[in-house]
Amino acid sequence: MVIKSINWMAGGPQGSGVDTASNVFGRACGYGGLYVFGRREYHSNIKGLHSYFHQRISTQPLLANVNDVNLLAAFDAETVVRHMNEVVAEGGIIVDSAQLNTKVLDIPTLPPEFKTEIGKFMKENALGETVNDWLEYSKKRDVHVFPVPYMALLIQIGKKLGVEQISKITRMINVLTIGISFSLLKYDRALGEKAVLDTFSEKGKIADMNALAFNHAYDYATETFKDNFKHRLEKISITEERIFLTGNQAVAMGKVLGGCRVQTYYPITPAADESEYLEAHEILKTSGGDEAILVIQTEDEIAAINSASGAALTGARAATSTSGPGFSLMVEGLSWAGNSEVPVVITYYQRGAPATGLPTRHGQADLRFVMHAGHGEFPRIILASGDIKECFYDAAKVFNLAEKYQVPVIHLLDKAMANCSQTFPVFDYANFKIDRGSILTEKDLEGKEYRRFQFTETGISPRVMLGTKNGVHWYTGDEHNEEGHISEEPSNRKMMMEKRMKKLELVEKEVPIEDKLGFYGDQKAESVVLSWGSPKGAIIEAINLLQEEGLRLGFVQIRMIIPFPTGEIKRVLEGKKRVIDIEHNYNGQLGQVVKEQTGVTPNFHILKYTGRPMTTTEVYDALKLVLTDQAAERQVLMFGS
Amino acid sequence: MVIKSINWMAGGPQGSGVDTASNVFGRACGYGGLYVFGRREYHSNIKGLHSYFHQRISTQPLLANVNDVNLLAAFDAETVVRHMNEVVAEGGIIVDSAQLNTKVLDIPTLPPEFKTEIGKFMKENALGETVNDWLEYSKKRDVHVFPVPYMALLIQIGKKLGVEQISKITRMINVLTIGISFSLLKYDRALGEKAVLDTFSEKGKIADMNALAFNHAYDYATETFKDNFKHRLEKISITEERIFLTGNQAVAMGKVLGGCRVQTYYPITPAADESEYLEAHEILKTSGGDEAILVIQTEDEIAAINSASGAALTGARAATSTSGPGFSLMVEGLSWAGNSEVPVVITYYQRGAPATGLPTRHGQADLRFVMHAGHGEFPRIILASGDIKECFYDAAKVFNLAEKYQVPVIHLLDKAMANCSQTFPVFDYANFKIDRGSILTEKDLEGKEYRRFQFTETGISPRVMLGTKNGVHWYTGDEHNEEGHISEEPSNRKMMMEKRMKKLELVEKEVPIEDKLGFYGDQKAESVVLSWGSPKGAIIEAINLLQEEGLRLGFVQIRMIIPFPTGEIKRVLEGKKRVIDIEHNYNGQLGQVVKEQTGVTPNFHILKYTGRPMTTTEVYDALKLVLTDQAAERQVLMFGS
Amino acid sequence: MVLKPIDFKVADVYADWCPGCGDFGIMNGVQMAFAELGLEPHQIVMVSGIGCSGKEPHNVKCFGVHTLHGRALPFAMGIKAANPALEVVAIGGDGDGLGIGAGHFVNAGRRDLDMTYIIHNNGVYGLTKGQASPTLRRDEKTKALPRPNINEPVNPIGLALISGFTFAARSYAYDVRHLKDTIKQAVQHKGMAFVECLQPCPTYNDITTKDWYAGEDRKDAQGKPQSRLYKLDEIGWDPVVKDWNEDFKKKMAALEKTQEWGDRIPIGVFYKNELEPTFQERYSKRVPFYLTNPPAKQKLVDDNGNSNVDLKQFLDELKTS
Amino acid sequence: MVLKPIDFKVADVYADWCPGCGDFGIMNGVQMAFAELGLEPHQIVMVSGIGCSGKEPHNVKCFGVHTLHGRALPFAMGIKAANPALEVVAIGGDGDGLGIGAGHFVNAGRRDLDMTYIIHNNGVYGLTKGQASPTLRRDEKTKALPRPNINEPVNPIGLALISGFTFAARSYAYDVRHLKDTIKQAVQHKGMAFVECLQPCPTYNDITTKDWYAGEDRKDAQGKPQSRLYKLDEIGWDPVVKDWNEDFKKKMAALEKTQEWGDRIPIGVFYKNELEPTFQERYSKRVPFYLTNPPAKQKLVDDNGNSNVDLKQFLDELKTS
Numbered sequence A, B: 001m002v003i004k005s006i007n008w009m010a011g012g013p014q015g016s017g018v019d020t021a022s023n024v025f026g027r028a029c030g031y032g033g034l035y036v037f038g039r040r041e042y043h044s045n046i047k048g049l050h051s052y053f054h055q056r057i058s059t060q061p062l063l064a065n066v067n068d069v070n071l072l073a074a075f076d077a078e079t080v081v082r083h084m085n086e087v088v089a090e091g092g093i094i095v096d097s098a099q100l101n102t103k104v105l106d107i108p109t110l111p112p113e114f115k116t117e118i119g120k121f122m123k124e125n126a127l128g129e130t131v132n133d134w135l136e137y138s139k140k141r142d143v144h145v146f147p148v149p150y151m152a153l154l155i156q157i158g159k160k161l162g163v164e165q166i167s168k169i170t171r172m173i174n175v176l177t178i179g180i181s182f183s184l185l186k187y188d189r190a191l192g193e194k195a196v197l198d199t200f201s202e203k204g205k206i207a208d209m210n211a212l213a214f215n216h217a218y219d220y221a222t223e224t225f226k227d228n229f230k231h232r233l234e235k236i237s238i239t240e241e242r243i244f245l246t247g248n249q250a251v252a253m254g255k256v257l258g259g260c261r262v263q264t265y266y267p268i269t270p271a272a273d274e275s276e277y278l279e280a281h282e283i284l285k286t287s288g289g290d291e292a293i294l295v296i297q298t299e300d301e302i303a304a305i306n307s308a309s310g311a312a313l314t315g316a317r318a319a320t321s322t323s324g325p326g327f328s329l330m331v332e333g334l335s336w337a338g339n340s341e342v343p344v345v346i347t348y349y350q351r352g353a354p355a356t357g358l359p360t361r362h363g364q365a366d367l368r369f370v371m372h373a374g375h376g377e378f379p380r381i382i383l384a385s386g387d388i389k390e391c392f393y394d395a396a397k398v399f400n401l402a403e404k405y406q407v408p409v410i411h412l413l414d415k416a417m418a419n420c421s422q423t424f425p426v427f428d429y430a431n432f433k434i435d436r437g438s439i440l441t442e443k444d445l446e447g448k449e450y451r452r453f454q455f456t457e458t459g460i461s462p463r464v465m466l467g468t469k470n471g472v473h474w475y476t477g478d479e480h481n482e483e484g485h486i487s488e489e490p491s492n493r494k495m496m497m498e499k500r501m502k503k504l505e506l507v508e509k510e511v512p513i514e515d516k517l518g519f520y521g522d523q524k525a526e527s528v529v530l531s532w533g534s535p536k537g538a539i540i541e542a543i544n545l546l547q548e549e550g551l552r553l554g555f556v557q558i559r560m561i562i563p564f565p566t567g568e569i570k571r572v573l574e575g576k577k578r579v580i581d582i583e584h585n586y587n588g589q590l591g592q593v594v595k596e597q598t599g600v601t602p603n604f605h606i607l608k609y610t611g612r613p614m615t616t617t618e619v620y621d622a623l624k625l626v627l628t629d630q631a632a633e634r635q636v637l638m639f640g641s
Numbered sequence C, D: 001m002v003l004k005p006i007d008f009k010v011a012d013v014y015a016d017w018c019p020g021c022g023d024f025g026i027m028n029g030v031q032m033a034f035a036e037l038g039l040e041p042h043q044i045v046m047v048s049g050i051g052c053s054g055k056e057p058h059n060v061k062c063f064g065v066h067t068l069h070g071r072a073l074p075f076a077m078g079i080k081a082a083n084p085a086l087e088v089v090a091i092g093g094d095g096d097g098l099g100i101g102a103g104h105f106v107n108a109g110r111r112d113l114d115m116t117y118i119i120h121n122n123g124v125y126g127l128t129k130g131q132a133s134p135t136l137r138r139d140e141k142t143k144a145l146p147r148p149n150i151n152e153p154v155n156p157i158g159l160a161l162i163s164g165f166t167f168a169a170r171s172y173a174y175d176v177r178h179l180k181d182t183i184k185q186a187v188q189h190k191g192m193a194f195v196e197c198l199q200p201c202p203t204y205n206d207i208t209t210k211d212w213y214a215g216e217d218r219k220d221a222q223g224k225p226q227s228r229l230y231k232l233d234e235i236g237w238d239p240v241v242k243d244w245n246e247d248f249k250k251k252m253a254a255l256e257k258t259q260e261w262g263d264r265i266p267i268g269v270f271y272k273n274e275l276e277p278t279f280q281e282r283y284s285k286r287v288p289f290y291l292t293n294p295p296a297k298q299k300l301v302d303d304n305g306n307s308n309v310d311l312k313q314f315l316d317e318l319k320t321s
């Protein structure tokens, strides 16, 4: 089933309102009963460098993004240069007419290596040096160009508003392009206006100013562009309740649901938004008494993990949220938590790495790292969500796992998920159970001698929270005896190691299969895709497309990384003709893990490490090559600027 | 070939001179042309808790330690309790007669979990509660007991010396037991005396005092113990020059040889001894001008790795030295070094983990961690030495690898190697070559435009040191272009990732096979042992013993962990009936890596994670069970207190 | 039930410090202080770093959290913030707190959680065998150092004052009475309290030894050693800031006092300010029920075992239909 | 060849700070200072952390080492120690240097390497979109904060003084001339120099803005804004410690000056002491050829390509036969 969609993109300098525009656009579509999938790209920069937002819109639920752009709203010249070729035939480009004469190679924000690239492109295609020359090239590919005198329009708007300050009006370029866009797409103006008003609702007069700008631009375009731009966005009527949200927001809500009451963090992209969102909503509505989530910005990530562990010992469900560089600093703390059996949760958003890497870009190259992070051997659970909905439920579940098995849990996410935005039917959470595991209270302990690390059949010792009467006990990062005191005795050491490690066997046994992996597509097909994390949506969409063409394919999404569902995966993979590993990294890390665990070696790899997430288009193309025996063993995807 | 040896052990509270005694003992044996292999065990404690030193002595070169003790010098009651059963029939125990009536369960330093253990032992064997009762049990096993009135003897010695201060004489218990030991073993008294004098040579009068104590005790024993203790230590005459040293010392010397001129460190066991040894020898003798190694104690390990990287950028060969907890903190810095192609060396001494773990005990559980440490993917080289001699040469070689390939190199060691002491023929180092890789100077650069990260065929870009005229350039932890400026361009990103990663292919190609793995034993045998690091010696000795019994076995020691010598290992392992993985960890980590890399799954595991190193005895026993088809898939070794 | 110091002892754990180590004194001081404060073991959490000093919680009967090298404060902060009803006392070595942990030290001052931090100042890294700690003076060469110390020392109380600790004191491991009193004041202080405890390390620090503090090297005419330590109390020192106007002055005076070293070394409370609102007070302004229903005590769950959270407040903002 | 500021510009790198960002001013100040100091690009290494400020080296033509968040000082220390001939200037944000990097800051003071550290004090974590940095005052709520800042601010110059920096100054991003002069003095200072540079962040800090510093909110009768900043020079401030006796007094005076904020904010050199031996001097006592043949310059190798080291000194100690 090919999901038909209209694909709109806004691009411009970071700080010029690309995000806001896209949010308005997405909401407006949501109000019209449409599904939205938004992909957001931006530099590690606050103002000036290129950013863009791709909104895919459909009447059908969307799982991923695609390459195509039907309508590009270019705030500036660079956007034209970077995205022109993504616009499909019969698509359109909204461009500032003042930029038409800009010389492409004079755009100051283009780095030399990119200039070299486009220089080559210009030469190959005999392109002139101005934006206009470039657009002429597009026109030859049947792309409509809609030049709009942004400044002139803004001045008209400013006059209507009685605002003269240039900076105040230029800020509205974004809303202006939405007005133009919706007009071109013939979308319901009222929904656009409502989205504008809602988005700026907390900013008083600004909301009205923007609404006026929107309408002015809408009118202008309706009057000006009479050529028959064929793409249409039409509202439909729906009855179900839907939400429009990002991965960060889904995780935050999931955490609250799961009982998280202490969140520590040190600012880092793309994790910090989650913590700030939580702090903004710190006082919780509950069916019981007063509750709140305490969000603490610590001095660094070392403090973040260790404070969270400290909090967890008191009985508060506690988490910290970070990305690669921060997690690198948490490794020692993780090791302590593992050794002391602390139920602490680490939400880990992968991004382009190594080092500072591509701080605002996507990556999935930290799988092996999280699996083995920390000196020594200790149990941990790793759950990798594959989409926003999983983000939500997993973010809640991890706290149950952490407390039940008394282990640190890593919830593994990535930038693509964190920053994409999607519409969903309102999440159902009414029956989400809280399982706190084995906890002893003051009463239970009366007259007893409590040993925190008592040897038990399962390896799980009943917990007592710090502060509980009759339950005084000790923790140490050293190897310890049942009381929690330092012990260097060999036989105690052996038993303690085994006590800790065997908890993983229990997890393996008790966690239901559907939380460990997802299976999609055709179970019986001779080819199977193997993946984890954010490629999920693109893979499912691609499989569906291939299915339509009679190319059959299964897809196993690995959700639980540790303990690894070895048996199940082996069963699914064994005997397949093609095992196709798809991930956002260089080494094909999941493929390696699968090989190590199951003995099955993936024979095809579709990898991407440009920092940009895979699209359905790319995955479809690459898989088709594999299935038609035209692919190399290793395909490296490159789409996206 | 069974290596015959005499095994002496000294035990007592930490701080009572166990180490010094053992050093004296070992040196004295060395002076007599004998080979020594010393194993040292101590608590994470400065004074009071039990420590011991096992010295194995032979006329043949020794590769490892064994379980047996022929003569135990017990400084205190606890030593008797802990080691009595290690003393073989016809062996002996030197014990303080004042301790004979000590009640075993009253020894204050015994932790409750150990008391439970020995309680059980006492019950099972119907042992009485005093040290004497225990020794009676030993006597039944044909062990000689030599009670010595330590205090009375010391007072006599004090009188001779004119020293009354009790604390000054009690300090000499250690030397006293050596006098007794050498007398019982009928070893050359003069060599013992010389070892005492040399050991205390920097302490003035103390040397003489100790020599007197040694002689006094020697005489006392000769007169007192006429029973025929059958074990003998005999000097032999040799012509070659030998040294007696620890792993820490070997690494330090290797570093200096390899050109290390900046060493940063933060104190941690068992790494710090190396840095302090270097600092004590900071001014170097060279064939050229003045040189010195700058040793810097930093405020933490984060500073240590990053300062070392900074130093490396200036052209100084730079290293840092640490163990698990410290390395955990270096992970982010490692990632930066990988991304910026910094030739920095990390000397990593594994110890009992996780967290603080067993800080003074042994472990090999950080293999997977070092392989994958750091967010993102970047090249690193990992070399794992298997004995003191390899420690020395590898410590020098790693600097060549680091500079030639411009990657961080991890030299992986462990506590067993760091703290064992051994005699060797003087290392031959006259022809050790320094290879600094591709470096451009001021002259080379004249009139040229330099790009630090220039794309090249091999992935290696010529280096320029900070400060070089005409060579200004940039580093960043962000992804960067050839100049070293931040770049988020997808195609540049792809090329940079590939540039960095492909250097590993070159390493793989250029490093000679003998640096990648060692092969011992019978290549054609149907069983092969797989191991890395310090078990090497015990495995070789065990194989030799089994060989004598007609049980044939090969052994492949993996020395280069990254890049992994996949092809070579596959060749060695494939088609073998038994692949036996031997390591000091819980998971059989090297086995996992081998499975992942070669597809070959080890079918037997001999593992140990008590924090104590494997002995030849243990490995021999375990292998024999495997070869005679009596072994479980997984054997967990437990020897050593 | 009024407890005695002995009730804070741990029966089956051997305190494995060297004979004569100042840590014994500090342990006793802590136990006495807890007893006199009328606390019960379960009300207290002792959090430590790694070092000889870091082992202390194992020898004190209350909740003990022996953490990582340099990280006592972050753990303590998480504990205290999640359950402000607990009496949290963090302790650690000078290397632990002022070397690897210095960043947490500085930032803990800014946060002003109502807890106590005691640093064992022995001038060395004890447990790693005597390297220079950040408090060792420049050019000093203690026993185990291959070369004299190349760095200047840090000024612990000075650093605490500049970092915003609202209580700063110094005591001495062998003056257990004084130490006990000082710890009591620190625990009772409303705000983040710092105690620098001078601690001889007989094994590795052969410079600032017990004898040195006691002035064994400078006896008066009668042959009586002239202790180097004197009590701020005795000179009528008033550390308490009574109104904000005198705050800076008192801070500076305290700082000046830290300059005294060598022949006269002051011990006692240098500075104390309870005017500053604590973290608890600050946060309670935002979340009024924080102290009555802190994170550690919240229910999370309803009677059916479901999460008690109503996500409406989030969802309403996100709804598009 | 005398270089001009423009010679320190980097042609093909776009400086991507927000319009009006104080970082532009700082970049200019640095470039001007380097030119006026008569330095050539290859003699200088600029080391930075991560943040908006951390990008600065890419816009200055000299060796640039853009490191990790909070780690500029450790890298700089390694560089300077290995090659003391280099002029090393470390820079970074206030979050970078005083939050995550505070431990290095404190310990760098103790080491007193002869280099310079410039902190860009903008009160926020710029590059992560405006969270509170350690210098933001309590209860202040800048644009991006969901809640007012709950922590007290750190006092950067105070912390430098207590930590043993031997030079401490403050300047202002938009007073490029003053900034240039201050940086020059810092670089020329023998010892570890600290410069706090007040830096408006027009995007996230809407409290200490350019207008606020300029006093646009308090105009005199003539309508002229009354700048909040004043120069220590102008009040005849003498920061230089001429002999050790006056050291503490001058330090305290400097500290007292840091208390001024709000209506009158001093800029200039607060404190300067060159009596203290630098790390270089201290180490040279042990290794006399350190400055002439530092680690970065040693040969390592003999004419045959072999290591030039003679291990005899080690081996002799270890020999048993």
Ligand SMILES: Cc1ncc(C[n+]2csc(CCOP(=O)(O)OP(=O)(O)O)c2C)c(N)n1
Pocket: B266, B267, B268, B269, B301, B325, B326, B329, B356, C050, C051, C052, C053, C054, C068, C069, C092, C093, C094, C095, C096, C097, C120, C122, C124, C125, C126, C127, C128, C133
């Ligand atoms: C991350 C890390 N680095 C180093 C160590 C090794 N280590 C153990 S104790 C210690 C220092 C102890 O000195 P101090 O903090 O002054 O405590 P003291 O022993 O003197 O009481 C160090 C460095 C460690 N445990 N963890």
Ligand SMILES: Cc1ncc(C[n+]2csc(CCOP(=O)(O)OP(=O)(O)O)c2C)c(N)n1
Pocket: A266, A267, A268, A269, A301, A325, A326, A329, A356, D050, D051, D052, D053, D054, D068, D069, D092, D093, D094, D095, D096, D097, D120, D122, D124, D125, D126, D127, D128, D133
């Ligand atoms: C270890 C680590 N944690 C977090 C981050 C994310 N990060 C990037 S810049 C920054 C803060 C920047 O603030 P500041 O240091 O004040 O510099 P400014 O941007 O204000 O100049 C942070 C936290 C990181 N890069 N590395």
Ligand code: SF4
Pocket: B046, B047, C016, C017, C018, C020, C021, C022, C023, C052, C053, C122, C126, C127, C200, C201, C202, C203, C204
């Ligand atoms: S080494 Fe020093 S601090 Fe540690 S226990 Fe011994 S005396 Fe105490």
Ligand code: SF4
Pocket: A046, A047, D016, D017, D018, D020, D021, D022, D023, D052, D053, D122, D126, D127, D200, D201, D202, D203, D204
């Ligand atoms: S966010 Fe602030 S500090 Fe960063 S570039 Fe923009 S104005 Fe400058």
Ligand SMILES: [Mg+2]
Pocket: C051, C093, C094, C095, C120, C121, C122, C123, C124, C125, C126, C133
């Ligand atoms: Mg100490």
Ligand SMILES: [Mg+2]
Pocket: D051, D093, D094, D095, D120, D121, D122, D123, D124, D125, D126, D133
């Ligand atoms: Mg800042």
